Amino acid sequence: xxxxxxxxxxxxxxxxxxxxxxxxxxxxxxxxxxxxxxxxxxxxxxxxxxxxxxxxxxxxxxxxxxxxxxxxxxxxxxxxxxxxxxxxxxxxxxxxxxxxxxxxxxxxxxxxxxxxxxxxxxxxxxxxxxxxxxxxxxxxxxxxxxxxxxxxxxxxxxxxxxxxxxxxxxxxxxxxxxxxxxxxx
Amino acid sequence: xxxxxxxxxxxxxxxxxxxxxxxxxxxxxxxxxxxxxxxxxxxxxxxxxxxx
Numbered sequence: 001x002x003x004x005x006x007x008x009x010x011x012x013x014x015x016x017x018x019x020x021x022x023x024x025x026x027x028x029x030x031x032x033x034x035x036x037x038x039x040x041x042x043x044x045x046x047x048x049x050x051x052x053x054x055x056x057x058x059x060x061x062x063x064x065x066x067x068x069x070x071x072x073x074x075x076x077x078x079x080x081x082x083x084x085x086x087x088x089x090x091x092x093x094x095x096x097x098x099x100x101x102x103x104x105x106x107x108x109x110x111x112x113x114x115x116x117x118x119x120x121x122x123x124x125x126x127x128x129x130x131x132x133x134x135x136x137x138x139x140x141x142x143x144x145x146x147x148x149x150x151x152x153x154x155x156x157x158x159x160x161x162x163x164x165x166x167x168x169x170x171x172x173x174x175x176x177x178x179x180x181x182x183x184x185x
Numbered sequence: 186x187x188x189x190x191x192x193x194x195x196x197x198x199x200x201x202x203x204x205x206x207x208x209x210x211x212x213x214x215x216x217x218x219x220x221x222x223x224x225x226x227x228x229x230x231x232x233x234x235x236x237x
Contacts, residue, residue, distance in 0.1 A: 038228050041188045045221050048195040052202055052214055059203040069214065076221060083229055090234045143203065151203045158199055162192030171186045 001128040004062060008147060010123070011057040014116075015150035018051045021112060022157040025105065026164070034097050035168055035178040039084045043109045044161055046077025050116055051154045058147035059140055062127065067120045074117035081110035187227075191220050 002010075025044060028034055036044070053070030057063070084106035088095040095104045103111075143151060168174065170182035198213035 038188060038224075042221065042225055042228070045188075045191050045195060045224075048192070048199065049217060049221060052198060052217070055199055055202045056210075060207070072218065076218065076225075080221075080225055083225070083233075086233045086235060087231070093234075139207075140204070151199075155196060155199055155203070158192055158196040162189050162196060165192055166186075166189040169186060169188060173186065174188055 002126050007062045007123070007127060008058050011054040011062065012147040012150040014054045014119070015051055015058070015147075015154050018047050018054075019150070019153040019157050022047055022161065024100075026160065028097075028100065028105070029164070032098065035181070037096060037176060037178065038174045039080060039087075040096070040105065041161075041165055041174065042080045043077060043084070043106060046073065046080050046109070046113065048154070048158050048161070049073035050077055050113070053120070055151055055154065058151060059143055061141060064124060064127075067124050070120045071117050074113045074120070078110055078113035078117070081106050081113060085110060187224060191217075191224055194220055 022044060025036070025040075029036060050070060050073040052073060053066045053068075056066040056069065060066075084096065085104075088104070088106075097105060100108060165174070167181050167183045168178055172182070194213065195217050198210065198217045201210040201213050
C-alpha cells in the first residue's frame with residue numbers, strides 16, 4: 001500500500017503529464033501551423049476533464065470518488081478520440097494532420113485516455129480500502145510545492161486553450177477544417 | 186464560440202476544484218462533463234464510414 005503523501009505526489013505528476021500532453025498539442029499548433037479541428041479541441045477539453053480528479057486529489061486529499069471522476073473523464077475523452085479515429089479508418093484516408101511518432105494525435109489521445117483509466121484502476125488497488133480520517137465537506141488542503149505548481153500549470157493550459165480557441169474560431173462555430181485564425185484576419 | 190466557452194467552464198471547474206468550495210466545484214464539474222458531451226453530440230452528426 002502506498003502512503004498518502006506519495007499518492008499526492010503521483011497525482012501532481014499526473015497533472016504535469018496532462019500539461020505536457022496539452023503543451024505538445026500547442027507546440028504542434030504553433031510550430032507547424034496546424035490548426036486544431038473541433039474534435040481535436042474536444043479531445044483537449046477531454047484532457048482538462050481528466051485533470052479534474054488529480055486536482056481534487058491534491059487539493060482535498062486522495063479519495064476513491066476522485067479517481068471515479070478521472071475514470072469517467074477517461075471514458076468521455078476516449079469516446080471523443082475514437083470518433084475521430086473511426087472517421088479516418090478507411091484504407092487510403094490520410095487522416096487529419098501530420099502523424100506524431102508514427103500515429104496521429106487523435107490515436108495518441110485514445111491511447112493516453114485508456115492508460116489514464118488503467119492508471120486509476122491501479123491506484124485504487126494500490127491505495128487499499130482503508131479510508132484516512134479527513135475533514136467533512138471535502139475541505140481544502142494547503143497547496144504548496146509541486147502540487148501547487150502542477151495545478152497552476154493545468155489552469156494556465158485551460159486558459160491558453162480558451163484564448164487560442166476564441167482566436168481560432170471567433171464568435172462563430174468552428175469550421176471542420178480550420179485554415180486561419182478568424183480573429184486575426 | 187461554444188468550444189471557447191467550454192474551455193472557460195473547464196477553467197472555472199478546475200479553479201473551483203483547487204481553491205473553491207466543494208459544492209461549487211461539484212456543480213461546475215458536472216456542468217463541464219455535460220457541456221463536453223453536448224458539444225460532442227453537436228459535432229458527431231456525420232455518418233462514420235463503417236460497415237459491419
